[in-house]
Amino acid sequence: MSASTTSQGSDGGGEGLIERLVALATAAGADAADAVLIRSVALGVQVRQGKAEELERSESSDVGLRAFVGSRSAIVSATSLDPTRFEALAEQAIAMARVVPEDRWAGLCDASVPGIFDAAGLELEDPARPDVAALVARAGTAEAAALAVPGVANSLGASASFGRTEIVLVTSRGFSGRYARTSHAISASVLAGAGTDMQRDYDYHGVVFLADLDDPAVIGHSAGERAVARMHPTKPKTGQMPVLYDPRVSGSLLGHLAGAINGSAVARGTSFLKDRMGSRILREGLHVTDDPRRRRGLRSRPFDGEGVTTSALVLVEDGILQSWVLDGRSARQLGLATNGHAARGPSSPPGPSTTNLSLSPGALTPPELMADITEGLYITEMMGSAVSGITGDYSRGATGFMIRNGALAEPVAEITVAGNLLPMLADMTPANDLNFRRGTDAPTIRIDGMTVAGA
Numbered sequence: 001m002s003a004s005t006t007s008q009g010s011d012g013g014g015e016g017l018i019e020r021l022v023a024l025a026t027a028a029g030a031d032a033a034d035a036v037l038i039r040s041v042a043l044g045v046q047v048r049q050g051k052a053e054e055l056e057r058s059e060s061s062d063v064g065l066r067a068f069v070g071s072r073s074a075i076v077s078a079t080s081l082d083p084t085r086f087e088a089l090a091e092q093a094i095a096m097a098r099v100v101p102e103d104r105w106a107g108l109c110d111a112s113v114p115g116i117f118d119a120a121g122l123e124l125e126d127p128a129r130p131d132v133a134a135l136v137a138r139a140g141t142a143e144a145a146a147l148a149v150p151g152v153a154n155s156l157g158a159s160a161s162f163g164r165t166e167i168v169l170v171t172s173r174g175f176s177g178r179y180a181r182t183s184h185a186i187s188a189s190v191l192a193g194a195g196t197d198m199q200r201d202y203d204y205h206g207v208v209f210l211a212d213l214d215d216p217a218v219i220g221h222s223a224g225e226r227a228v229a230r231m232h233p234t235k236p237k238t239g240q241m242p243v244l245y246d247p248r249v250s251g252s253l254l255g256h257l258a259g260a261i262n263g264s265a266v267a268r269g270t271s272f273l274k275d276r277m278g279s280r281i282l283r284e285g286l287h288v289t290d291d292p293r294r295r296r297g298l299r300s301r302p303f304d305g306e307g308v309t310t311s312a313l314v315l316v317e318d319g320i321l322q323s324w325v326l327d328g329r330s331a332r333q334l335g336l337a338t339n340g341h342a343a344r345g346p347s348s349p350p351g352p353s354t355t356n357l358s359l360s361p362g363a364l365t366p367p368e369l370m371a372d373i374t375e376g377l378y379i380t381e382m383m384g385s386a387v388s389g390i391t392g393d394y395s396r397g398a399t400g401f402m403i404r405n406g407a408l409a410e411p412v413a414e415i416t417v418a419g420n421l422l423p424m425l426a427d428m429t430p431a432n433d434l435n436f437r438r439g440t441d442a443p444t445i446r447i448d449g450m451t452v453a454g455a
Contacts, residue, residue, distance in 0.1 A: 025090040030067040037168040044161035047139040064346030067093035077347035109328030112307035114174030126182040128210040135160040142188040142220035149224025156189040175307035192227040201226035233413035235454035242376035243450040250442040263330030272392035288316035292355035298439040299355040305344035359442040361434040376403035392421035416453040
């Protein structure tokens with residue numbers, strides 16, 4: 001069990017200071033310690049009706065120290081680096097660790113290797129640094145393109161942003177790692193229609209390198225077309241029918257799977273897949289992979305939150321569940337070895353987490369995937385969530401379009417889609433349109449026999 005507190009001080013320096021903080025903790029009586037530094041700079045603008053309405057720049061520097069006394073641990077965090085406060089932080093962490101309950105699974109990860117590590121080869125830091133004028137122009141272009149779509153009535157705004165985050169991790173076992181990641185993003189949101197018959201939609205794109213960012217005009221035009229297409233929605237009759245998940249929402253199914261194979265949930269016994277290791281959970285030929293080493297990946301990293309070198313992990317192979325998502329603690333509970341998937345913040349202990357998660361594509365195009373459907377549903381947006389991690393029961397609000405005689409038809413809204421994740425996962429049929437845009441990515445997915453509640 002861990003405890004946390006927060007303190008503040010003045011800004012300071014990088015790896016050397018974090019190493020000093022860890023050394024002070026061990027000198028003050030900690031059996032082991034680690035510390036993480038996260039420094040971020042973000043710049044963002046929002047444009048509405050051709051005018052810049054918001055301009056925000058933020059800088060943050062957060063450090064967290066975790067100290068172990070036997071099988072007890074505690075975390076203290078600070079919102080800036082102040083070397084004059086390090087000794088007090090270390091003493092505070094040790095004092096807290098001595099009074100919290102024991103945790104026999106606690107400890108630094110055994111798989112962490114001493115040495116200095118960085119993100120060489122992953123291409124996570126773009127040297128491009130856009131200024132405010134460039135961001136305003138980018139957002140303005142996106143909004144203008146959206147408003148130019150016939151049927152679009154108003155703008156909810158377009159935004160453009162840039163950010164850079166640096167992460168430093170040091171452990172008392174000799175591990176020292178650092179990497180930085182940049183981000184560039186553009187979005188637009190608009191309204192179509194008038195009065196009480198208005199529909200909203202959006203489009204968005206975020207990347208690590210500016211060169212990979214979609215043209216702002218393409219994003220804006222897409223947002224406008226999506227909003228207009230949703231005009232005059234109806235409600236389908238309640239019943240069972242095939243459902244297709246657009247790539248904007250199909251990743252949510254992968255997210256539910258990731259939650260069910262999270263090592264912490266499995267160790268607690270709160271996962272509907274806890275007894276399914278080595279069993280078939282997807283169709284033959286389907287694979288689920290988590291790849292923290294993807295070049296320019298939105299969630300790529302050279303090491304995890306415990307200093308373990310990362311590598312690609314096949315979670316489901318040919319439909320068979322092969323691995324849990326593990327950090328050091330959950331691995332110890334399950335009698336396994338970590339697979340380098342720990343994530344942590346300055347004020348929280350490590351926990352299992354996915355990175356660049358994806359489902360393998362199928363052979364059919366989306367139109368081919370729906371060609372034999374007489375009546376079905378194509379989901380483009382979801383809201384709310386009543387999903388049980390223990391039973392797999394699934395119920396979510398949705399909007400989208402009806403499928404009639406193999407083609408998209410009228411828009412629908414205010415509907416609920418329900419089922420159970422075990423048979424849903426087993427019945428998934430993916431299309432061939434996988435595109436890595438969101439961090440958790442899946443192609444268009446078809447699931448037959450879903451319960452759709454409408455009129």
